[in-house]
Amino acid sequence: MACRIILPALCAAILAAQTPPANRLAPPVPSPQNVVEKMLEVANLKPGETLYDLGSGDGRVLVTAAQQFGAKAFGVEISPEQVHASNVKIRRLKLEESCKVIEGDLLKVDLSQADVVTIYLLTASNDLIRPNLEKYLKPGARVVSHDYPIRGWQPSRVEKVEAFKRHHTLYVYEMPQAKK
Numbered sequence: 001m002a003c004r005i006i007l008p009a010l011c012a013a014i015l016a017a018q019t020p021p022a023n024r025l026a027p028p029v030p031s032p033q034n035v036v037e038k039m040l041e042v043a044n045l046k047p048g049e050t051l052y053d054l055g056s057g058d059g060r061v062l063v064t065a066a067q068q069f070g071a072k073a074f075g076v077e078i079s080p081e082q083v084h085a086s087n088v089k090i091r092r093l094k095l096e097e098s099c100k101v102i103e104g105d106l107l108k109v110d111l112s113q114a115d116v117v118t119i120y121l122l123t124a125s126n127d128l129i130r131p132n133l134e135k136y137l138k139p140g141a142r143v144v145s146h147d148y149p150i151r152g153w154q155p156s157r158v159e160k161v162e163a164f165k166r167h168h169t170l171y172v173y174e175m176p177q178a179k180k
Ligand SMILES: C[S@@+](CC[C@H](N)C(=O)[O-])C[C@H]1O[C@@H](n2cnc3c(N)ncnc32)[C@H](O)[C@@H]1O
Pocket: 023, 024, 025, 026, 027, 028, 029, 030, 031, 032, 053, 054, 055, 056, 057, 058, 060, 061, 076, 077, 078, 079, 082, 104, 105, 106, 107, 119, 120, 121, 146
């Protein structure tokens, strides 16, 4: 009798632990550092501009944007472990004034202040985020997507970068200027 109750409950618990939550849009795979630098270079990120990295992982894009490009950088990250790791890094480098991590779902963030948005998600995840980019981003804002294109958008530039014996592709998009 106990077996009939405990076993199904145990199976359900194991299954729940293995199934990623529905709002996890990409695994925690960091961009190699030289790819990060190229992403910010092709975005033409300028000092004083505001960058959002959606799914900011360990915070490497934020730290690089602040240290090497003089930008103000916001990360949005759903994993508490990754948020903790990036906050430790930001504090160690004394970048609290220029880097902030928002713990939460990247699909729920207001992007109206962004000059540049970086993403390293999946093509299907980009489909979900595209309406928000179109809703919030100002004319002239740039979006750089690592390895996965944004379906339905035409890139202004496509760059290849090599890291760890693999080619990485960067898709650069520019929000159209408002019609006069
Ligand atoms: C492939 S990693 C990219 C990390 C970093 N942007 C980089 O390029 O090194 C994707 C990140 O997105 C995060 N993520 C997945 N779904 C998310 C969501 N709905 N909201 C916020 N972050 C999410 C993951 O936890 C992971 O850290």
